[in-house]
Amino acid sequence: MNQSSAVPQQSTAEAYDSIAEGYAAENAASLLNEYYNRPALMDLLGDVSGRHVLDAGCGSGPILTDLLSRGATVAGFDSSRGMLKIARERLGAEVDLRVANLAQPLPFATGEFDDVVCSLALHYLKDWSGPLAELKRVLKPSGRLVLSVEHPFATWLGQREQGVKTNYFATRPRAEHWSMNGQQATLEFWDRSLSSMVESFVSAGFRITHLGEPAPSDRAREKYPELFEGREDPRFLAFLFVVLEA
Numbered sequence: 001m002n003q004s005s006a007v008p009q010q011s012t013a014e015a016y017d018s019i020a021e022g023y024a025a026e027n028a029a030s031l032l033n034e035y036y037n038r039p040a041l042m043d044l045l046g047d048v049s050g051r052h053v054l055d056a057g058c059g060s061g062p063i064l065t066d067l068l069s070r071g072a073t074v075a076g077f078d079s080s081r082g083m084l085k086i087a088r089e090r091l092g093a094e095v096d097l098r099v100a101n102l103a104q105p106l107p108f109a110t111g112e113f114d115d116v117v118c119s120l121a122l123h124y125l126k127d128w129s130g131p132l133a134e135l136k137r138v139l140k141p142s143g144r145l146v147l148s149v150e151h152p153f154a155t156w157l158g159q160r161e162q163g164v165k166t167n168y169f170a171t172r173p174r175a176e177h178w179s180m181n182g183q184q185a186t187l188e189f190w191d192r193s194l195s196s197m198v199e200s201f202v203s204a205g206f207r208i209t210h211l212g213e214p215a216p217s218d219r220a221r222e223k224y225p226e227l228f229e230g231r232e233d234p235r236f237l238a239f240l241f242v243v244l245e246a
Helices: 012-027 031-045 062-068 081-091 128-137 152-161 194-203 216-223
Strands: 001-006 052-056 073-078 096-099 113-119 139-150 171-182 183-191 209-213 237-245
Touching: 001 139, 001 194, 001 216, 031 062, 031 096, 031 113, 031 139, 031 209, 031 216, 052 062, 052 194, 052 237, 062 073, 073 081, 073 216, 081 096, 128 139, 128 194, 139 152, 152 183, 152 194, 194 237
Parallel strands: 052 073, 052 113, 073 096, 113 139
Antiparallel strands: 001 171, 139 237, 171 183, 209 237
């Protein structure tokens, strides 16, 4: 993935439509997704047997697969029809999958879900107030929103290392050009400070019960021993993991 200063001409959904197969294939073997983000989210969700769980921004459905294997009943949505096509092929016709946009009202009933998981989706949005309000609406009282986002320190430090001067405290756009298995797209992200994230969660009426920077899974260290050899601490800055209670 190569960072670019160009403003993307596609929407996020259109961008993912154009790289759907390549993105799904690369994520299935990537350190950051398969061996870090996905297991970290499942650890935070814990025992989901018998719980009704929504995957907000489900992509090609890997987390839904994990949830089903652990006994949850599930629903998922994504704005990319291309990603949902892969999810449907993976999960079958019986799983509730819908085309929906996290920035718009969601097609689910109030208080429908015990838990919502939102994996690496909020950082595509400039405004978090409406999406967080909708995610809270579809949760039962005391329901949990378990999410991951790009770590604000990692993105800011990465830009500094590349000589890009940015205001860490501003909510600011960042474009990246992705090339995956021969498929290409340019996506726009919205970076913000940690304090801005926390303020958004609290203003939406959530209580923060966990804010974490976990180590990668044991499988990651087995798969990529050269990356962790000789390190006293296997952790690295990539994503931030949060549990919010409605």
